[in-house]
Amino acid sequence: MKEKKFLILGIIVLLGMFFFLGKSIIFLTNNQHEETRSSVNRTKQSFRKETFFSRKEEASKKDTEQTKKVDQIKKIVALSFDDGPNPRTTIQLLKILKEKKVHVTFFELGENANKYPEVVKQAQKEGNEIESHTYDHQDLAQLSTDEIQMEISKTDEILKKIIEKKADFLRPPYGSVTELAARLINRPIINWSVDSEDWKTRNSEQIFQRIIGTVYDGSILLFHDIYPETVNVIPQIIDYLYEQGYQLETVGELLNHPKDGKVYYGKGDSRFAA
Ligand code: ZN
Numbered sequence: 561m562k563e564k565k566f567l568i569l570g571i572i573v574l575l576g577m578f579f580f581l582g583k584s585i586i587f588l589t590n591n592q593h594e595e596t597r598s599s600v601n602r603t604k605q606s607f608r609k610e611t612f613f614s615r616k617e618e619a620s621k622k623d624t625e626q627t628k629k630v631d632q633i634k635k636i637v638a639l640s641f642d643d644g645p646n647p648r649t650t651i652q653l654l655k656i657l658k659e660k661k662v663h664v665t666f667f668e669l670g671e672n673a674n675k676y677p678e679v680v681k682q683a684q685k686e687g688n689e690i691e692s693h694t695y696d697h698q699d700l701a702q703l704s705t706d707e708i709q710m711e712i713s714k715t716d717e718i719l720k721k722i723i724e725k726k727a728d729f730l731r732p733p734y735g736s737v738t739e740l741a742a743r744l745i746n747r748p749i750i751n752w753s754v755d756s757e758d759w760k761t762r763n764s765e766q767i768f769q770r771i772i773g774t775v776y777d778g779s780i781l782l783f784h785d786i787y788p789e790t791v792n793v794i795p796q797i798i799d800y801l802y803e804q805g806y807q808l809e810t811v812g813e814l815l816n817h818p819k820d821g822k823v824y825y826g827k828g829d830s831r832f833a834a
Pocket of ligand 1: 697
């Protein structure tokens with residue numbers, strides 16, 4: 561009986577061992593597969609991770625670059641308005657500029673500033689630059705020394721009474737300036753690099769198309785705040801420029817310490833009058 565018991569026990573142990581061995585073999589084989597699979601997975605995963613991280617890295621690099629672009633490269637334009645002030649259209653423009661939080665540069669005619677000093681005062685109070693566009697829009701190249709002197713000094717006196725300082729810049733009518741006029745102006749002379757041609761088209765849609773087709777980084781944009789067609793399209797132009805990543809600054813902010821008697825067309829774009 562005892563031997564039979566041992567035999568049965570032995571068989572059980574043996575079966576158990578086979579079972580265990582079999583299990584182990586299956587486990588090992590499975591494990592190997594598992595290993596291969598997981599290593600494939602790991603490669604896939606690490607590849608995915610790498611791609612994800614590199615994408616993330618790329619994205620954050622792009623972000624930094626974009627931030628840098630705004631901070632360092634500073635895509636910038638200056639809006640300038642000539643021939644005012646006008647009690648209707650300039651006031652309408654000032655309201656838009658205030659709403660959009662944009663400061664611009666006004667080149668005022670002495671004779672108009674004399675008629676509407678309150679408009680000039682408001683424009684200055686709201687953070688805009690007030691500059692000279694001479695007294696009554698004569699072509700300085702056609703005038704005598706005395707006449708040029710009168711165009712400059714008469715406007716200086718009028719503006720000084722209103723804004724309590726001399727105009728820092730002067731824009732000659734038609735952008736026309738000789739060496740003699742430049743000497744008499746004796747301050748930075750500001751022309752423009754992008755002409756809205758509002759004086760020519762007097763059409764809001766065409767003014768908009770002209771700007772979006774010709775604007776570039778560092779440019780000075782020329783408008784006239786005496787035309788309703790110009791003022792009406794300014795909100796659309798400001799929105800477009802912001803969408804394109806431009807910073808809108810005054811001429812004084814755009815040009816870093818411009819020199820007296822030199823003619824400026826845009827940022828880094830100046831020459832001496834010939
Ligand atoms: Zn003008």
